[in-house]
Amino acid sequence: MQQQVAERAGEVIAASTTEFTAEALELHSAPPFGSFVKVIEPKRPTIYALVSYVETGGLDPTRHAVARSRPPSIVDEEIYVQWPELRDVLRTVFTARVIGHIDARGAVRHWLPPFPASLHFSVFVCTTEEIQWFTRRHDYLAGLIRDPSGTEELTAAAIRTAVAAHSDQPDYLLQAARSVARMLASDYIRLHLILQSIASEELRQ
Amino acid sequence: MIGYQAGSDRDLGVVVGGTLSKGLTIRLHDPEHIEHMHAGDYVVVLGNELRYLSVITDLALKVTDEHLLANPPDDLFTRQVLSGTATYATVELLPTLALETAGGKSQILPVRSIPAHFSRVQRSTKDDFTAVFGEEDATHFCIGKPLDSEHDIYIDLTRLTERSNGVFGKTGTGKSFLTRLLIAGTIQKNTCANLIFDMHNEYGWQGVSEGSTGKRSVKGLKQLFGSRVKLFTLDRKGSDQRGEQVDGDIFINPSEIAEEDILLLGSVLNLRETAPAVLSALQRHYGTHWLSKLVFLDQKELDTVVEETGANKESVRALARALGPLRKMSFILWERSGMAEIQSAPITFDEVGEDVPPSPVAASSGASSQRNSAVRDILTAVQNGQHVVVGFPAKDDLLSYLLVVNLLTRRLREHYVTETNRSIASRQGRPRQIMITIEEAHRFLDPAVAQNTVFGEIAREMRKYGMSLLVVDQRPSAIDDEIVSQLGTRFICLLDDEKDVRSALSGVSGATRLQTVLASLETRGQALLIGHALPMPIAVRTRAYDQDFYRAMAGSEQPEGEQFQSSSFVSRMSRR
Numbered sequence: 001m002q003q004q005v006a007e008r009a010g011e012v013i014a015a016s017t018t019e020f021t022a023e024a025l026e027l028h029s030a031p032p033f034g035s036f037v038k039v040i041e042p043k044r045p046t047i048y049a050l051v052s053y054v055e056t057g058g059l060d061p062t063r064h065a066v067a068r069s070r071p072p073s074i075v076d077e078e079i080y081v082q083w084p085e086l087r088d089v090l091r092t093v094f095t096a097r098v099i100g101h102i103d104a105r106g107a108v109r110h111w112l113p114p115f116p117a118s119l120h121f122s123v124f125v126c127t128t129e130e131i132q133w134f135t136r137r138h139d140y141l142a143g144l145i146r147d148p149s150g151t152e153e154l155t156a157a158a159i160r161t162a163v164a165a166h167s168d169q170p171d172y173l174l175q176a177a178r179s180v181a182r183m184l185a186s187d188y189i190r191l192h193l194i195l196q197s198i199a200s201e202e203l204r205q
Numbered sequence: 206m207i208g209y210q211a212g213s214d215r216d217l218g219v220v221v222g223g224t225l226s227k228g229l230t231i232r233l234h235d236p237e238h239i240e241h242m243h244a245g246d247y248v249v250v251l252g253n254e255l256r257y258l259s260v261i262t263d264l265a266l267k268v269t270d271e272h273l274l275a276n277p278p279d280d281l282f283t284r285q286v287l288s289g290t291a292t293y294a295t296v297e298l299l300p301t302l303a304l305e306t307a308g309g310k311s312q313i314l315p316v317r318s319i320p321a322h323f324s325r326v327q328r329s330t331k332d333d334f335t336a337v338f339g340e341e342d343a344t345h346f347c348i349g350k351p352l353d354s355e356h357d358i359y360i361d362l363t364r365l366t367e368r369s370n371g372v373f374g375k376t377g378t379g380k381s382f383l384t385r386l387l388i389a390g391t392i393q394k395n396t397c398a399n400l401i402f403d404m405h406n407e408y409g410w411q412g413v414s415e416g417s418t419g420k421r422s423v424k425g426l427k428q429l430f431g432s433r434v435k436l437f438t439l440d441r442k443g444s445d446q447r448g449e450q451v452d453g454d455i456f457i458n459p460s461e462i463a464e465e466d467i468l469l470l471g472s473v474l475n476l477r478e479t480a481p482a483v484l485s486a487l488q489r490h491y492g493t494h495w496l497s498k499l500v501f502l503d504q505k506e507l508d509t510v511v512e513e514t515g516a517n518k519e520s521v522r523a524l525a526r527a528l529g530p531l532r533k534m535s536f537i538l539w540e541r542s543g544m545a546e547i548q549s550a551p552i553t554f555d556e557v558g559e560d561v562p563p564s565p566v567a568a569s570s571g572a573s574s575q576r577n578s579a580v581r582d583i584l585t586a587v588q589n590g591q592h593v594v595v596g597f598p599a600k601d602d603l604l605s606y607l608l609v610v611n612l613l614t615r616r617l618r619e620h621y622v623t624e625t626n627r628s629i630a631s632r633q634g635r636p637r638q639i640m641i642t643i644e645e646a647h648r649f650l651d652p653a654v655a656q657n658t659v660f661g662e663i664a665r666e667m668r669k670y671g672m673s674l675l676v677v678d679q680r681p682s683a684i685d686d687e688i689v690s691q692l693g694t695r696f697i698c699l700l701d702d703e704k705d706v707r708s709a710l711s712g713v714s715g716a717t718r719l720q721t722v723l724a725s726l727e728t729r730g731q732a733l734l735i736g737h738a739l740p741m742p743i744a745v746r747t748r749a750y751d752q753d754f755y756r757a758m759a760g761s762e763q764p765e766g767e768q769f770q771s772s773s774f775v776s777r778m779s780r781r
Contacts, residue, residue, distance in 0.1 A: 174285060181290035185269035188291060192276070192283075199282045 006124040009037060010094065015116040018147075020049065021095045022123040027087050030054040030094035034157025036126035036134065037096050039117040045103055047113050048126070048134055049096030050144070052154050056092040065090065096123070097147070097154065099140040110139040131165035138179035145183050145190075152190055155180065156197030163198070173198065217242075218296065220250060220324045228262060228718060229319060231296040231326050239264060239294040244725040245733070245744035246353040247329040248298065252320035255303040258333055258741065262718035263297035298326075299718045301741035304336055311336035313740055331356045337740050346390035349745035352731065358745050362390050365694055365738035366397035366640050369664040369674040373681045373709045374698025377415065379730045381407050383696050383747050384677050385426065388642060392430050392592055393758055397638040397673075399592040400583060400617070401426070402610045404644040409436045409594035410449035414750070423750055426594060429758045435586040437579065439536045439605060440598040447599075455579040455595060457537050457612060459500075460493035466612050467496075467528070469649070469658055473604050474527045479520040486514040487521075497539060500528050530604055579609075580616040587637055607648055614641055615659040618672060625670045638671045646676040647683035656685075664688045682708040694736035699726045710735075713742070 009031045010022035020039065024030040031037055031051050039047045058065055069075045074082050101113035117123075126134070134140070144155045159176050166172040177195060184191040216234060223229030229250065233239060242264055250257040268274060269291045278284050303314040313336065334356040339345045345359035365387070372387070374380040385408050391397050403409045411425040427434045427450060435452045438444040444451045464484045471480065487495040490513055502510065502525040511518045531537065583593050595613070597606050617639070624636045641663070643649060649660040663672050665688070673693075681689060682704040690712030697709045706723055710716040713735055722744050723733050735742040748754065 174282075177282075177286040178290050181286050185291055188270040188272040188276070191291065195283055195286060199280075 006038070006127055006130070008122050009125045010123040012039060012117050012119050012121050012123060013093065015119060017098065017112055017116050019052070019095055019097050020047075020117040020123075021093055024092040024094060027090055027092050028056060030092050031123075031125045034154060034161050036131050036158075036161060037123050038126055038130070039121050039123055041118055041121055044115055044118075045101035045109075045113045047098055047117050048100045048102070048140075049098045050154060050158050051094050052097040053095040054092065055094070056090060059089050059091055063089075097144065099143055099158075100134065108134055108136075110137065111143070128165045131162060135162040135165065138176050141176070141180055142183050145180070152193040152197065156194045159194075159198045215327045216325045217248065217328065218326050220320055220322060220326065221295070222322075223298075223319060225316070225319050228297055228299040228715070229257075229259065231298055233294045233296060234289070236266075236289050236292060236294040239266070239296075242296055243353060245351075245722040247333075247351055247743070248296075248326050249304075249329045249333055250298070250300065250320045251325045251327065252303075252318075253324075255305055255314070255318070255320070256333065257300040257303050257316065257320055258329060258337060259298035259300040260719075260722065260742065260744075261296055262299045262715075262721050265295045265297070266292070267295055268292050296326075297718070299715045302337065304333065313337060329354075334358065338743075344394055344396060346394055347748055348386065348390070348734065349732075349747040352744050352746060358734075358743060360387075360390070360694075360734070361738045362394050362396040366391060366638055366673055368668055368693025368737050369676065369691065370640075370694045370696070370736070370738075371646075371676040371678070371681065371689065371692040371709070372696045372698075373678055373700060373705070374732070375679050375700055375702075375705075378698035378726075378728060379732070379747060380677055380679070380698055381405075381412060382414070382730070382750055383698065383732055384408070384642065384675065385412060386748055386750060387675065387696070388426060388592075388640075389429060389754075389758055391640060392426065392433060395590075397640045398587040398590070399594075399640050399642065400587070400613075401592070401594045401642040402606070402613075402644065403594050403596050403642075404606050406443075406447065406449075406596050406599060408642070409434070409596050410444075410447065424755055426592065429755065430592070432591070434592045434594060435582075436594050436596060437582065438596040439609060440596065443599045444596055449596070451596070453582055455536055455609065455613075457579060457609065459496045459537055459539060461580070461616065462496050462537075462608070462612060463615070464488055465658070466608060466615070469611050469654055470604060470607055471654075473607060474530070476527055477520065477523050479517065480524050480527070483514075483516045483520045483524050486516045490514045496528075496531075499525050500531050501539070531608075534605055534608070536605070536609070580613060580620070583613065584617070584620060587639060590637075603645070603648070606645070610643055611649065611658065611660075614643075614663070617641070618659050618663060618667065618670075621667070621670045621672050636671055638673075640673050640675050642675040642677060644677045646674075646678040647680050650676065650684040650688050652685040661685065661688060664691050679705075681705050684708065686711055692736065694734070694738040697723060697733045697735070698731065699723070699728055715742075 008025065010024045012020050012022050014021040033051055033054060035051045037049050037051055068079050068083060080086055098112055100108065100110045103109050141155055141158065144158065159173070162176065163169050163173045177198060180194055181191055217238065218231045218233040220229050221232045242261055244261055244263065246261045248259055248261065250259055273287070273291055278287060300316045300319065303316050305312045305314055334351070338359045339361070341347060341359060344361055344363040346362050347357045348360045349358055350356060351358060372380050372384050388399050388401060388408065391399060401408050407413065407425070409425050410427050412423045414421050414423045427436045436449060437453045437455050438449070438451050439455045441451065441454055467484060468476070468481060487499055487510070491498050498510070507518065507522060510516070510521055532539070586593050595609070621636055628635045643660070649658050650664070660674060663674050667673070676684070676692065678684060682702065686708065689708055695709060700706045700709060700723065706720055710719055710723070713719065719733065719735070719742060726733065726744060730747050731744065732747055733742065733744045
């Protein structure tokens with residue numbers, strides 16, 4: 001299989017220990033919700049995170065976008081052709097929840113890195129191989145489940161992304177789900193929500 | 206990763222809790238495995254230093270969140286995910302003993318500690334069973350196999366016969382087979398003499414097996430062991446009809462029948478409350494002839510008796526009427542002609558009717574002197590290293606059974622006490638250890654009579670005189686609790702009634718937990734074994750009573766009867 005090259009997706013514009021926000025390189029082109037991203041810095045751990053929130057709005061937070069369509073001809077994509085400056089006054093930002101890092105010895109660590117991401121550094125979308133490598137174990141899900149702001153949606157999305165990266169998908173899905181079931185042993189309602197979101201229709205027959 | 210990982214493929218689960226008094230809780234690694242765990246199965250808990258051999262007493266399904274019970278999953282995927290995570294199975298164990306292995310040898314220790322959290326649990330192995338139950342040798346006899354494995358379980362017959370024992374179980378559960386198996390074991394290993402009161406004639410010559418394929422005959426003790434077993438009968442005619450090789454008849458002299466023998470029959474004969482007082486008065490007055498006098502009492506004599514003893518006339522009449530059935534007993538050597546004072550025919554009682562059989566010795570009193578007393582015959586056989594089976598009339602003649610069993614045992618007890626004391630004084634060999642098998646044991650051991658009968662005494666304190674009982678009964682709850690709790694080893698087949706279960710297990714540690722094991726036994730051929738002859742309780746499938754068994758028994762060596770025989774003892778008996 002040809003080695004994938006990590007694709008640059010944005011630039012860090014705010015960061016804390018548990019998450020960072022980046023501006024997407026282009027309008028409406030943030031990495032998908034639940035995708036794995038990373039920030040590489042020299043002599044620092046590579047930070048791994050899950051895209052947990054995407055938002056598009058005006059550069060100036062005090063100015064709101066207004067409706068510009070003129071049906072039937074000027075709708076949707078035609079609006080941007082009509083008013084090309086929109087691409088300069090609007091922007092897409094995304095937030096990523098930090099789920100682990102690669103330490104100085106090159107080992108995957110499913111816990112928070114010692115430093116937050118540095119501002120203005122690049123955010124890359126992880127390749128399939130990287131996702132496979134990072135998600136061989138499921139402990140990173142514990143952080144998502146424990147996080148008070150964490151949602152079942154994000155956990156489910158992370159599992160879906162991870163499953164897609166693995167070749168033995170049914171087995172991997174079962175093992176991941178069983179890990180989540182142990183983490184949510186005392187909260188069947190949350191567990192049920194997650195299981196409903198990760199199992200395909202066929203599996204739920 | 207969170208969760209329990211199996212240390213080895215053989216690991217069933219890990220200890221997650223428990224107490225010394227109530228047992229351990231095991232969480233199974235694979236909840237699907239629960240179907241392969243059975244109450245009564247043996248597992249071993251691998252402690253740091255000890256192996257705790259434990260019996261499964263209960264199984265449970267658990268959930269980590271009660272919400273799950275309200276919304277059970279309806280798809281396979283969710284069930285697979287939850288299995289072993291949010292849903293799991295636990296097993297309750299009762300550690301029965303601990304094995305300490307040092308230098309390749311295992312030492313059996315009582316359980317006085319418990320293993321630490323998360324100790325691993327595995328199926329017990331053949332080595333575990335061998336370390337605990339030993340192997341076939343001079344005293345160890347194979348009694349069966351554990352419910353879940355094919356290892357032989359051996360019982361120590363020397364320890365068994367040291368104390369009184371019980372075989373309990375409702376009808377058709379294999380009590381008689383188990384009893385015959387045990388007796389065959391003691392004969393083969395020659396650990397004691399046996400006196401078997403064979404109420405239903407199923408031990409002596411041949412028994413009947415009621416299997417799934419219908420009824421079939423199986424060999425009795427006489428067929429198995431030949432001359433080593435002496436078969437006596439009260440009912441020669443019936444024995445002949447069954448084609449039995451009988452060695453002798455049982456005859457009882459009326460003078461051998463004591464007041465207490467009659468009182469034991471109280472419930473069967475419907476004796477009045479006044480009976481004990483009347484019996485005492487008659488015995489005081491007429492000595493050994495009291496019973497003959499009473500049984501063959503005529504109208505004229507009634508007045509004389511009343512006059513001489515001062516007893517109430519109605520009470521004497523009622524007692525005589527109640528004792529009427531005794532006249533029918535052909536094995537009692539009524540010496541009517543020897544009683545010169547009897548001139549007229551006895552009172553004819555309605556209950557007795559006209560069909561009173563002629564007494565075997567009524568016409569020839571001289572014959573009675575040539576007939577040996579049954580007690581002497583039995584003792585001679587026992588001292589010769591033989592075993593005695595006493596057969597009874599085929600129809601369930603409870604009265605004859607109770608009378609003969611009580612009387613013979615009482616006389617045996619007297620001899621054993623005398624001889625043991627004599628042997629201590631003269632520093633000679635003790636009389637041979639004897640085990641007396643009684644069916645319908647509650648008749649002799651119910652709380653109302655146990656204090657007064659010889660059986661209560663044997664069960665409680667005749668160990669030092671070399672006598673013990675093998676009590677066979679289907680209603681252990683009808684037996685005095687004190688007696689049951691004194692039983693050394695118990696063999697318990699399936700019991701339905703809760704009272705019987707409680708009673709059968711009375712005085713056993715961990716009894717409530719063993720109740721589950723007991724309730725899970727199959728209706729036939731399985732038994733829970735507890736007590737003195739076994740290092741720990743165990744549920745077994747009893748050994749098959751088949752051609753292999755016959756061959757094993759046939760291959761046993763003849764006993765060295767001489768070592769038990771004390772010529773002076775036998776000759777003293779003969780003089781009695």
